[in-house]
Amino acid sequence: MSFVPVKDLLQKAQQGKYAVGAFNCNNMEIVQAIVTAAEAEKSPVIIQASQGAIKYAGIHYIAGLTKIAAKSVSVPVALHLDHGTSFDQCMLCIRHGFSSVMIDGSKHPLAENIALVKKVLEVARPLGVSVEGELGKIGGTEDDISVSEKDAFFTDPVEAKTFCDETGVDALAVAIGTAHGQYKGIPKLDFDRLREIVKLVSTPIVLHGSSGVPDDAVRQAISLGVCKVNIDTNIREAFVYAAGKAIQDNPKEIDPRKILTPAREAAIETIREKIRVFGSSGKA
Known part of the structure; x- marks a missing residue:
């Protein structure tokens, strides 16, 4: 199966009142974990690659691995650039077959x-590639993109309407209290702000920095209109902790397969749990 546009997945999610999980990949095992979990849950899925992941693995490897993975399953799979910060980065990913790109211009004034x-x-758009934009600055660190607490700010609902009306963008990432990376405490989401955004905007809404957000809060955000939920940190935690335990249990082990297999299994379970929370199980 070839990649599907994220726009198609989110429109169905919006109608069905669920969210599609967008899971970041960094290596082969995580790519395998994402599609294995989606297939097991019979759920559509979005594989995301950040600029950092592309720099680490190489665009050819990311595109090649994910294309093979998509063909190995029966569920719809999209390939999305997460937090692209330049026109050139988006074009590079489109040339290599990504079905969706995010252009993050949130650091710029609204008009820019x-x-x-x-x-x-x-x-x-003429190529059938979906585009996600962002309004408001989400705090924390995502690979080489870092926003301090003092520089983070929430999305203004009126600006969100202007942004979506003038661009016709396919998805809008909003800042309502989430953050990238590991949380120091329990995040408190601004659901009133989300309600106001959804009231003014018909564009599918994206929740970034969702690792560490309590399941009940994620479910409430989805019930209010969030259609795409991004997960990265939780996958890294599950993967690295399982690999570390495998090494600790057998410090003389030199076969990477015996270290990475339990890591991949842990990632699969984490992703399956998230898919169930998002309500997309059985929606493929």
Whole structure:
């Protein structure tokens, strides 16, 4: 099966009142874990690659691994660029077969953000590639993108309407209290703000920095209109902790397969749990 546009998956999720999980990949085992979990849950899925993952693994490996993975399962799979920060990065991913790209212009003033998104859309839309934008700054660190607490700010609902009306973007990432990376405490989401955004905007809403957000809060966000939920840190935690335990249990082990197999299994279970929370099981 070839990649499907994220737009198609999110429109169905919006109608069905569930969210599609967007899971970040960094290596072969995590790619395998994402599609294995999705197939087991009979759920559509979005594989995401950040600029950091592309720099680490190489665009050819990311594109090649994920294409093979998508063909190995029966469920719909999309390949998405997470937090692309430049027009050139988006074009690179489109040339290599990504079915969706995110152009994150949230650091720019509203007018510049809109102009950047429209520039990417001008190329992506005729090719059937979905485009995600972001409004508001989500705190924390995502690979080489870092936003301090003092620089983070929530999405303004009125600006969100202007942004979506002027761009026609396929998905909108909003800042309502989540953060990238590991949380120091329990995040408190601004559900009133989310309600106001959804009231003004018909564009599918994306929740970034969702690792560590309590399941009940994620479910409530989905019930209010979130259609795409991003998960990265939880997968890394499960993968690395399981690999570390395998080494600790057998410190003389030199076969990487015996270290990475339990790590992959742990990632599969984490992803399956998230898919169930998002309500997309059986929606493929």
